[in-house]
Amino acid sequence: xxxxxxxxxxxxxxxxxxxxxxxxxxxxxxxxxxxxxxxxxxxxxxxxxxxxxxxxxxxxxxxxxxxxxxxxxxxxxxxxxxxxxxxxxxxxxxxxxxxxxxxxxxxxxxxxxxxxxxxxxxxxxxxxxxxxxxxxxxxxxxxxxxxxxxxxxxxxxxxxxxxxxxxxxxxxxxxxxxxxxxxxxxxxxxxxxxxxxxxxxxxxxxxxxxxxxxxxxxxxxxxxxxxxxxxxxxxxxxxxxxxxxxxxxxxxxxxxxxxxxxxxxxxxxxxxxxxxxxxxxxxxxxxxxxxxxxxxxxxxxxxxxxxxxxxxxxxxxxxxxxxxxxxxxxxxxxxxxxxxxxxxxxxxxxxxxxxxxxxxxxxxxxxxxxxxxxxxxxxxxxxxxxxxxxxxxxxxxxxxxxxxxxxxxxxxxxxxxxxxxxxxxxxxxxxxxxxxxxxxxxxxxxxxx
Numbered sequence: 009x010x011x012x013x014x015x016x017x018x019x020x021x022x023x024x025x026x027x028x029x030x031x032x033x034x035x036x037x038x039x040x041x042x043x044x045x046x047x048x049x050x051x052x053x054x055x056x057x058x059x060x061x062x063x064x065x066x067x068x069x070x071x072x073x074x075x076x077x078x079x080x081x082x083x084x085x086x087x088x089x090x091x092x093x094x095x096x097x098x099x100x101x102x103x104x105x106x107x108x109x110x111x112x113x114x115x116x117x118x119x120x121x122x123x124x125x126x127x128x129x130x131x132x133x134x135x136x137x138x139x140x141x142x143x144x145x146x147x148x149x150x151x152x153x154x155x156x157x158x159x160x161x162x163x164x165x166x167x168x169x170x171x172x173x174x175x176x177x178x179x180x181x182x183x184x185x186x187x188x189x190x191x192x193x194x195x196x197x198x199x200x201x202x203x204x205x206x207x208x209x210x211x212x213x214x215x216x217x218x219x220x221x222x223x224x225x226x227x228x229x230x231x232x233x234x235x236x237x238x239x240x241x242x243x244x245x246x247x248x249x250x251x252x253x254x255x256x257x258x259x260x261x262x263x264x265x266x267x268x269x270x271x272x273x274x275x276x277x278x279x280x281x282x283x284x285x286x287x288x289x290x291x292x293x294x295x296x297x298x299x300x301x302x303x304x305x306x307x308x309x310x311x312x313x314x315x316x317x318x319x320x321x322x323x324x325x326x327x328x329x330x331x332x333x334x335x336x337x338x339x340x341x342x343x344x345x346x347x348x349x350x351x352x353x354x355x356x357x358x359x360x361x362x363x364x365x366x367x368x369x370x371x372x373x374x375x376x377x378x379x380x381x382x383x384x385x386x387x388x389x390x391x392x393x394x395x396x397x398x399x400x401x402x403x404x405x406x407x408x409x410x411x412x413x414x415x416x417x418x419x420x421x422x423x424x425x426x427x428x429x430x431x432x433x434x435x436x437x438x439x440x441x442x443x444x445x446x447x448x449x450x451x452x453x454x455x456x457x
Contacts, residue, residue, distance in 0.1 A: 011170055019159045026155055030148045031123070035112045038125040038141050041077050045139065078122065078142040084135050100124055100140040114145055121145045184213050192220070200228040245286065248279040286418070306347055308338035308379060308450065312372060315351045319359070326359055326368065333373035340379070341454045342430045350426050353419040354383050354446050362387030362443070379450040386443040395436060399424040430454060 078100060080091035086102035101115045103126060112125040124142035128135055188204050195202045203221045207214040255272045264272075309332065316328050340347070358368045362385040371382040390398065399420055427434045431451055438444040 011174065012167055015163065015166055015170065019163060023152075023155060023159060027152055030152065031112070034123045034143060034145070034148060035125065038077075038112055038123065038143060041079075041141050042125065042127050042139060045079060045141075076143070078117070080140040081129070081137060082140060083137045086138075089137060100142050102126070102138065102140065115142075117142065121149055123148075184217075188213070188217055188220075195224065197231060200224060200231060245283065248283050252276055252279050303341050303343055306340050306342050306344045308340050308347070308381075309334055309372065311344065311347060312351060312370065312381065315348060315355060316370065319352070319355050323359055325364055328355070328359075328368045328370065330370045330372065333371070334379070338372070338374075338379045338450075339455070340450050346426050346430065350423050350432070350448070351381075353423050354448075357419060358383055358385035358387070358444070358446075361385065375449070377449060378452045378455055381448040381450070383446045383448075384443065385445075389440040389442050389444055390436070390438040391440045395438065398436065 076094050078092055078095050080095060080100045081089040082102050083089055086104060088099055091099070098118050100117070101124065103113075112123045114121055114123055116122075121144075122142040123145045124140060127139045127141070129137045129139055184205075184207055191202070191204050203224060204217045206217050206221070255276055259269065259272055312330065316330055320326065320328055355368065355370075362368065366386045369382075369384040371380075371384070373380050424434065426432075427448070431454060433449040433451065435447040435449070436444065437447070
């Protein structure tokens with residue numbers, strides 16, 4: 009409907025432009041004739057007449073004129089005074105008080121349509137009569153009628169052609185959307201590796217397809233992480249539960265000595281403690297995925313000292329040395345419990361993966377980019393291959409070098425998620441057999457002056 013209205017308005021505009029152009033040309037011709045004949049008029053015995061009318065008629069007969077000019081002179085009351093011979097017994101139409109400059113009007117003359125112009129005749133500034141000029145409008149009328157007929161029959165043809173063209177273009181333009189829809193309908197959780205087709209031309213549909221592909225990629229990674237996490241968690245929980253079950257089965261096969269019961273119960277307590285630790289870490293990961301945190305003002309210097317003190321109480325044989333290079337207090341905007349989890353995990357790892365005789369060194373200093381905390385141990389170190397997987401949940405390196413080291417492999421995964429949450433940058437520098445340095449950079453964006 010909008011297209012039909014636009015075409016209709018265009019055709020009407022074309023017709024009006026042609027019509028106004030034709031009328032303007034006729035009016036210009038009449039004006040030229042007016043200028044030509046107005047000086048050939050005289051007043052004689054109270055009558056307005058043509059000067060040298062005979063010569064003028066002779067001159068008219070010598071010219072080939074396909075559109076003859078009809079001329080008539082009337083007094084100011086409209087009474088005929090003189091006229092051109094080609095009018096014969098006919099007279100032009102007089103409009104009292106009308107003298108439009110360069111503007112004509114249409115009327116019928118002896119059954120034919122003509123275009124007429126009426127001009128005032130002034131003698132010494134006084135109105136004495138009117139000069140009426142007219143020319144045939146039949147050819148122009150025929151031209152306008154033909155144009156009207158052509159536009160009338162052309163209108164439905166143009167609409168049909170426009171409809172078919174737009175329908176074809178619409179089907180071509182919507183085809184990529186149909187392809188994307190069909191592809192999207194077959195993508196399920198079992199084939200998240202499938203992607204929507206992209207287009208050759210970089211238009212809005214292609215941008216939509218690319219955005220959905222990025223979304224599918226994120227969903228696929230999330231599902232794979234969830235599957236891997238579920239698999240690893242079930243494995244970590246199943247092993248200690250199997251050991252507990254085995255111990256209980258051994259105990260009930262036959263009577264045991266009190267010492268044997270006590271030994272198995274102690275082993276069970278150790279396993280239950282490990283299960284509790286794993287469950288606590290799993291709950292921490294679940295909370296992090298929900299993004300539950302409350303920011304507050306944290307004194308980093310005080311927090312580091314407090315964690316070192318509590319850690320040394322738990323490990324009285326270990327030496328943890330803090331080198332402090334902060335001039336002012338190091339206040340940051342974060343969640344104190346979350347930052348404490350980061351520091352506790354990293355310090356505990358440094359203790360766990362180094363010998364009892366080796367010191368743990370911490371360096372707290374101010375850098376241009378923010379506050380920097382280094383945790384340095386001289387333990388077993390981490391290989392380059394292990395560094396690539398260090399943040400994966402349940403990943404554990406070759407801990408057999410120091411004997412069986414307890415742990416579930418969730419600590420660094422929790423640390424990385426918390427660091428990302430608070431925009432804390434973490435760097436791990438390590439060399440196998442020589443120790444590990446972990447650098448935490450608290451950016452200026454979270455430092456509270």
